[in-house]
Amino acid sequence: MNYPANWKRRHLLGLEDISADEIITILDVAEHFRDVLEKPGRKEPLLAGKTCANLFFENSTRTKTSFGLAARRLGADVIDFSAATSSLAKGETIIDTAKNIEAMGIDAAIVRHSCPGSPKLLAEKLRCCVLNAGDGPHEHPTQALLDIMTIRRRFNKVAGLTITLVGDIAHSRTARSNIWGLRKLGANVILCGPSTLVSRDWEKLGIEVAYSLDSVLGRTDVFNLLRIQFERQVIRPFPSTREYSHLYGMDITRLAHCKKDVLILAPGPINRGLEVTPEVADGTQSAILEQVTNGVAIRMAALWLCLEQK
Amino acid sequence: MNYPANWKRRHLLGLEDISADEIITILDVAEHFRDVLEKPGRKEPLLAGKTCANLFFENSTRTKTSFGLAARRLGADVIDFSAATSSLAKGETIIDTAKNIEAMGIDAAIVRHSCPGSPKLLAEKLRCCVLNAGDGPHEHPTQALLDIMTIRRRFNKVAGLTITLVGDIAHSRTARSNIWGLRKLGANVILCGPSTLVSRDWEKLGIEVAYSLDSVLGRTDVFNLLRIQFERQVIRPFPSTREYSHLYGMDITRLAHCKKDVLILAPGPINRGLEVTPEVADGTQSAILEQVTNGVAIRMAALWLCLEQK
Amino acid sequence: MNYPANWKRRHLLGLEDISADEIITILDVAEHFRDVLEKPGRKEPLLAGKTCANLFFENSTRTKTSFGLAARRLGADVIDFSAATSSLAKGETIIDTAKNIEAMGIDAAIVRHSCPGSPKLLAEKLRCCVLNAGDGPHEHPTQALLDIMTIRRRFNKVAGLTITLVGDIAHSRTARSNIWGLRKLGANVILCGPSTLVSRDWEKLGIEVAYSLDSVLGRTDVFNLLRIQFERQVIRPFPSTREYSHLYGMDITRLAHCKKDVLILAPGPINRGLEVTPEVADGTQSAILEQVTNGVAIRMAALWLCLEQK
Numbered sequence: 001m002n003y004p005a006n007w008k009r010r011h012l013l014g015l016e017d018i019s020a021d022e023i024i025t026i027l028d029v030a031e032h033f034r035d036v037l038e039k040p041g042r043k044e045p046l047l048a049g050k051t052c053a054n055l056f057f058e059n060s061t062r063t064k065t066s067f068g069l070a071a072r073r074l075g076a077d078v079i080d081f082s083a084a085t086s087s088l089a090k091g092e093t094i095i096d097t098a099k100n101i102e103a104m105g106i107d108a109a110i111v112r113h114s115c116p117g118s119p120k121l122l123a124e125k126l127r128c129c130v131l132n133a134g135d136g137p138h139e140h141p142t143q144a145l146l147d148i149m150t151i152r153r154r155f156n157k158v159a160g161l162t163i164t165l166v167g168d169i170a171h172s173r174t175a176r177s178n179i180w181g182l183r184k185l186g187a188n189v190i191l192c193g194p195s196t197l198v199s200r201d202w203e204k205l206g207i208e209v210a211y212s213l214d215s216v217l218g219r220t221d222v223f224n225l226l227r228i229q230f231e232r233q234v235i236r237p238f239p240s241t242r243e244y245s246h247l248y249g250m251d252i253t254r255l256a257h258c259k260k261d262v263l264i265l266a267p268g269p270i271n272r273g274l275e276v277t278p279e280v281a282d283g284t285q286s287a288i289l290e291q292v293t294n295g296v297a298i299r300m301a302a303l304w305l306c307l308e309q310k
Numbered sequence: 311m312n313y314p315a316n317w318k319r320r321h322l323l324g325l326e327d328i329s330a331d332e333i334i335t336i337l338d339v340a341e342h343f344r345d346v347l348e349k350p351g352r353k354e355p356l357l358a359g360k361t362c363a364n365l366f367f368e369n370s371t372r373t374k375t376s377f378g379l380a381a382r383r384l385g386a387d388v389i390d391f392s393a394a395t396s397s398l399a400k401g402e403t404i405i406d407t408a409k410n411i412e413a414m415g416i417d418a419a420i421v422r423h424s425c426p427g428s429p430k431l432l433a434e435k436l437r438c439c440v441l442n443a444g445d446g447p448h449e450h451p452t453q454a455l456l457d458i459m460t461i462r463r464r465f466n467k468v469a470g471l472t473i474t475l476v477g478d479i480a481h482s483r484t485a486r487s488n489i490w491g492l493r494k495l496g497a498n499v500i501l502c503g504p505s506t507l508v509s510r511d512w513e514k515l516g517i518e519v520a521y522s523l524d525s526v527l528g529r530t531d532v533f534n535l536l537r538i539q540f541e542r543q544v545i546r547p548f549p550s551t552r553e554y555s556h557l558y559g560m561d562i563t564r565l566a567h568c569k570k571d572v573l574i575l576a577p578g579p580i581n582r583g584l585e586v587t588p589e590v591a592d593g594t595q596s597a598i599l600e601q602v603t604n605g606v607a608i609r610m611a612a613l614w615l616c617l618e619q620k
Numbered sequence: 621m622n623y624p625a626n627w628k629r630r631h632l633l634g635l636e637d638i639s640a641d642e643i644i645t646i647l648d649v650a651e652h653f654r655d656v657l658e659k660p661g662r663k664e665p666l667l668a669g670k671t672c673a674n675l676f677f678e679n680s681t682r683t684k685t686s687f688g689l690a691a692r693r694l695g696a697d698v699i700d701f702s703a704a705t706s707s708l709a710k711g712e713t714i715i716d717t718a719k720n721i722e723a724m725g726i727d728a729a730i731v732r733h734s735c736p737g738s739p740k741l742l743a744e745k746l747r748c749c750v751l752n753a754g755d756g757p758h759e760h761p762t763q764a765l766l767d768i769m770t771i772r773r774r775f776n777k778v779a780g781l782t783i784t785l786v787g788d789i790a791h792s793r794t795a796r797s798n799i800w801g802l803r804k805l806g807a808n809v810i811l812c813g814p815s816t817l818v819s820r821d822w823e824k825l826g827i828e829v830a831y832s833l834d835s836v837l838g839r840t841d842v843f844n845l846l847r848i849q850f851e852r853q854v855i856r857p858f859p860s861t862r863e864y865s866h867l868y869g870m871d872i873t874r875l876a877h878c879k880k881d882v883l884i885l886a887p888g889p890i891n892r893g894l895e896v897t898p899e900v901a902d903g904t905q906s907a908i909l910e911q912v913t914n915g916v917a918i919r920m921a922a923l924w925l926c927l928e929q930k
Contacts (some may be wrong), residue, residue: 041359
C-alpha cells in the first residue's frame, strides 16, 4: 500500500484542526484495512517492530481494546498503562508519566484523559506520535471517523446528507468530533435533545438545533444516538429516563416516520430502552456493530499514517 | 495433527451435554499438546491469525492465565476483558458487550460469569466460538477435563475407578462438571461432605453420598478435595474450619488408611490445613501441580477443536 | 553475542550477595542491548519460546512495564499476574500461587512483594528463574544497576566517584541496592538526609553520613535523589514538605555550588518541587529519562543471563 502524499501529521488530536482532504485520506486508508480484516489472519504487519502504549488515564474497555487490536493487526507491540495502578497516585505529573513510558522505547502514545487538551499537551512535550482516544468532553476523533466511515460505506458519500446527533451534546466529545468532521465533508448536521443538553450557541456556527426529535424524523438520513452519560453528569438534565426515552428515544413508531433508508448509529455502550429500543438497535437500519468493526480499521489507518510519517 | 472426525462442536459449554466419545477426543488431543508443552518453545501455531478474547465477568487469575497461555501456545492473539473496567458498569447488557468485542474481530470468547447458562446464551447470540470458563455454580468443563486427564494419565483408565469428591459440592461448578464427565467415562463417583454441602438428591441419580470421609478411605482411588469457597457462602455451612478439617481434611493419618496408589487432586487455590494438610498436598500421592500443567493442554485442545470446526 | 563465562546464576535477588565482576558483566551485556534498543525494531529474539511471568504482589506500573518490554524485546512471551485480582485474596500462600503459575510453563518469575526475602524464598522453592523487582525495603537490584549503568555511561567509570544518595534511605530498597553495588565497584557513597531517615549505623560499614546537603555539594559527582515515599511512612519523618525541600531539595541555587559535570539521578516517580525542582529535573545535568531507557537494557541483560544459564 502506498503512503498517501497529502498526509503530513505525526499526531491525530482532533477533527477540528484537520482538513477535509486529510479526513478522506484516513477513510480511504481505513477501507483498505477493512478489507484486510475480512481476510484470514486479519493482519498486515506494516508496523512490525513498533511499540504502541495505551495511556488511559480514564477507564475504557472498548476503545482501548480496539486500539490495541488495531496495533496488533499491524504487527506492533502494545503495552497497556492504566491510571488505577499508576504512578499518578504517587504524585507524578501526566507529562512525567508519559515521558517515562516514552523513554522505555515507545513509538506512539494512545491517550485518554479527562482533561481537554491533554493529548495536545503531550504531543508538544513528547517525541513519539500521540493519538487522542478521548479528552474529556473535547474530542474523540477516531470515534467520529468510524461513524463517518460507516455513513460513507452505506451511502457512498457524506456530502449533502443530513445527520442528526441526538441526546447529550453538551458532554459528548463524540458529538464535537462528529460536528467538525461531518461539516468539513459537506454534511448537514442537526443537533437534537433537551435544551439542558443542547445549547443554542451552536446556531452561531450555522448548525441547526432542534428540541423535537419528531420534527426532524422525515428529513434525516442518519441518526447518531449518543449515550446518556450518567457518569459525567452532576445534575440530572431531564426529569426522568422515562421522559427522555418518550421524547428522544428511537423506537419502532418513530422509525416508521423516518426515510426508508435511514441509518441508525450509536457509539455505545447503549442503554437499551433509553436512547434506542431493542427492536431498532437490532434491526436492519442499525449499523451499531458495523461501527465497531470499522473502528478497528480506522485505528489501523490512524496508527499507520502517524507512525510512518517521517 | 489430524482433526478428529467425531468432533462437530464450535462451543464447549459443559460436560452434561457431551458424549463419552467427545470427552475422550478432547483428552486424546490434550495428550498431544501435553507433549508439545514439554518441548523447547512449547508452541504449535495451529491457530495463528486467530484471536481469542477472555471475557471474564468474574475475577480469576489462574483460569484466565491458563486459557491465555493455551491460546498463545497455539499462536493465537489474546485480548483480556475484565468486568471491573468494563462497559457493564455503564449499564450495557452482557450480550451487547460480547457482540461488541466479537465485532472487533474475535474468533473465540472464553466466558466466565456468575450467572449459570450465560455461556450458552452467548453461544446462541454470537457467531464466534464460546468456551465456558465457569458459570456460577453450574459447570466448569475445562477444570473437570483436566482433573480427568490427570486421573487417566496416572491409572491409564477412568472406567471402574472410584473417585470421591470431598467438600463443598453444593456451590461447586467443578464438582458438577466432574460428576457428568466421570460417570460418562464409567467411573464410580462418591460425594462426601457435611450434609449442609452435599444433598441427598444426588442419590436419585444413582450417586453415592457419604457424610463420613473415614468410611470411604479404603475404597477410593482418587480424592478430589474441593475448595471451601468462603466467598460464595452467605451462611457458614459448618461450625468452624477446625471442625471441617477434623472431619473432612486429608491428612497423613487418613492417607495411611487409603489405597497405596491413591491419587490426591485439588482444584486450587487450596486452603492449606483446611481441605488438605501441607504434608499431603506436597507429597508423592498429590498431583496438584500436574493438574495445572494438564490444564494448559486441555485448554489448547478445547480451543483448537472448537476454532477449527467449520 | 557470546554468553559470559563468569555468569553462573539463575536468579538475580540482590546486589549484596553478588561480586563486582558479576555486576560488570551485567553492565557490559546491558550496553549491548542498549545498542539493540537504538536500532529499528529494537529486538533481539534470544529468548524466543520462553515465557516470563510478572508476579507483582505490590502495585507497580513502570517496573512491570519495563520488565515486560525487556522480555518482549528478547522475543519472550509475558504474562502479567497482579495481586488485586489474584488467588491470594482466597487465602493461598505466595509459594502455592507461584508454583501454580510456574506449572503453567513459566521460565522466569519477576517478583515484587512487600516482604523482604520473598524472591529468595521463591528461588528456593521454584525451578524457574527468579528476578527480584523489589522486596519491601530490602533490595531492588535492577533499579540500582540502571542507576550505576547511567553513571558509568556518563563518566566511563564508577571507581573513585563520589555518589550521594539523598533522602529517604531508611525505607528505600533502591538505596540499599545502590550502596552494595556502588561500593563493590569502588565508588565512595555518602548518605544524606534528615536523621529520622538516615541512620548513623551506616557509619559502622564505613559509609559517610551527612545531615547537611549543602556540606557535600562541592565534592559529589553524582546525586541520586530518592523519592519521599509518603505511602510507606506511618509517622511523618520531617515537619513539612516545605522544610524538606528547603533542606534537601535540589534546586538551581544548590546546583550552582556543585561540580560542573555533576550528574543528577532520580529513580522516579519524582515529586516535582520536593526532592528536585523542575529546572534541575529537566536540565542538562539530569539523566532521569536516560535511566528509564537504561532500565530496559539492564532488564534485558538480567533476563538473558539468568534464563540462558544451564
